[in-house]
Amino acid sequence: MSQNKSLLQLRGIAKIFSKGTIDEVTALDNIKLDVNAEDYITIIGSNGAGKTTLLNVIGGVFPPERGGKVIISGNDITGFSEYKHATYVGRVYQDPHIGTAAKMTVEENLAMAVLRGQPRGLRPATNKQRRELFRSALAPLSLGLEDRLNAQVGTLSSGQRQAVALVMATISKPALLLLDEHTANLDPRTAQLVLDLTEVIVQREKMTTIMVTHNMELALRYGNRLIMMHEGKIVVDLNQKQRAGLTIDDLIAAFEQASGRRFIEDNILLRR
Numbered sequence: 001m002s003q004n005k006s007l008l009q010l011r012g013i014a015k016i017f018s019k020g021t022i023d024e025v026t027a028l029d030n031i032k033l034d035v036n037a038e039d040y041i042t043i044i045g046s047n048g049a050g051k052t053t054l055l056n057v058i059g060g061v062f063p064p065e066r067g068g069k070v071i072i073s074g075n076d077i078t079g080f081s082e083y084k085h086a087t088y089v090g091r092v093y094q095d096p097h098i099g100t101a102a103k104m105t106v107e108e109n110l111a112m113a114v115l116r117g118q119p120r121g122l123r124p125a126t127n128k129q130r131r132e133l134f135r136s137a138l139a140p141l142s143l144g145l146e147d148r149l150n151a152q153v154g155t156l157s158s159g160q161r162q163a164v165a166l167v168m169a170t171i172s173k174p175a176l177l178l179l180d181e182h183t184a185n186l187d188p189r190t191a192q193l194v195l196d197l198t199e200v201i202v203q204r205e206k207m208t209t210i211m212v213t214h215n216m217e218l219a220l221r222y223g224n225r226l227i228m229m230h231e232g233k234i235v236v237d238l239n240q241k242q243r244a245g246l247t248i249d250d251l252i253a254a255f256e257q258a259s260g261r262r263f264i265e266d267n268i269l270l271r272r
C-alpha cells in the first residue's frame with residue numbers, strides 16, 4: 001500500500017444549492033484536492049466561484065453531495081458534525097464578529113476555543129495553566145493582549161479582534177487552518193498587521209493553511225501554492241516553483257487560458 005502523505009484529501013466534492021429549482025446552482029463541481037502537511041495555499045477566484053463553500057465543506061458546516069469524501073490526517077470525516085470537524089480545523093472569517101463573542105472577555109473567548117477544539121484529556125486543567133497558555137499564545141503578537149485577558153472583546157479594535165480570532169482558531173493546534181478573506185473588512189494598515197500576525201502564527205506552529213483572498217497580490221506574496229477557482233472548479237493550481245516570479249498579469253493569463261473566459265468579462269474582483 002502506498003504511504004499517504006496528504007494532510008487533507010478531498011475527493012469528488014460537489015455542492016448543489018436549491019437543487020431541482022430554478023435557482024439551482026452548482027457551487028462546487030467535483031473537486032479533487034490533496035493538501036500536504038505544512039502547505040500554505042492561497043485561493044483566489046471571482047465572486048461566487050465556490051471558495052467559501054469549499055471551506056464550509058472542509059469545516060463541516062454541511063456535507064458534500066453523496067459520494068464526496070473529506071479525509072483529514074487519514075480520518076474520513078465526511079458527514080461528521082461541525083463540532084467534530086473543529087478538532088481538526090480552525091477557521092477565521094471575514095467578519096471579526098463571527099469569530100469572536102463581543103460580550104465575553106478575551107479569556108472567555110479563548111477558553112471557548114480550547115473547549116471546542118481539544119479532546120478532553122488534552123485541555124489545561126487549572127485556570128492558572130489556562131491563563132499561562134493564553135498569555136503565551138497572545139504575547140508573540142506584540143499587541144499587549146496578554147495583559148488584557150479580562151477585557152471584553154467588543155472593546156477591542158477590529159484588528160485586535162481579528163488577532164484574537166486567529167489565536168482562537170489556532171490555540172488547539174488544529175491540523176488545518178482556514179482563512180476566508182479574513183483581512184478583507186479591515187483598513188489597509190490593520191489588514192497588513194493581521195496578515196503579519198497570520199504569518200507569525202503559521203510559521204511558528206508550522207500550520208497547514210488555506211487562505212482565501214480576493215487580492216491577487218496577496219495570493220502571490222503569501223504561501224507556497226496558489227489555486228484559482230472558477231464556477232466551482234479548481235482551474236489553476238500552481239506549486240511554489242511554478243508560482244515563483246509570476247506577476248498579476250501572468251495570473252490573469254493563466255486564468256483566461258484555464259477558464260476559457262476573458263478576465264475582463266468575469267466581473268472580477270481579483271484586484272484590490
Ligand SMILES: Nc1ncnc2c1ncn2[C@@H]1O[C@H](COP(=O)(O)OP(=O)(O)O)[C@@H](O)[C@H]1O
Pocket residue numbers: 017018025026027045046047048049050051052053054
Ligand atoms: N447557503 C447557500 N444557499 C444558496 N446558494 C448558496 C449558498 N452559499 C453559496 N451559494 C451560492 O453558491 C455559489 C458559490 O458561493 P460562495 O462559495 O460563497 O462563493 P465565493 O466564496 O467564491 O464568493 C454562489 O453562486 C452562491 O450564490
Ligand SMILES: [Mg+2]
Pocket residue numbers: 051052053
Ligand atoms: Mg466567499
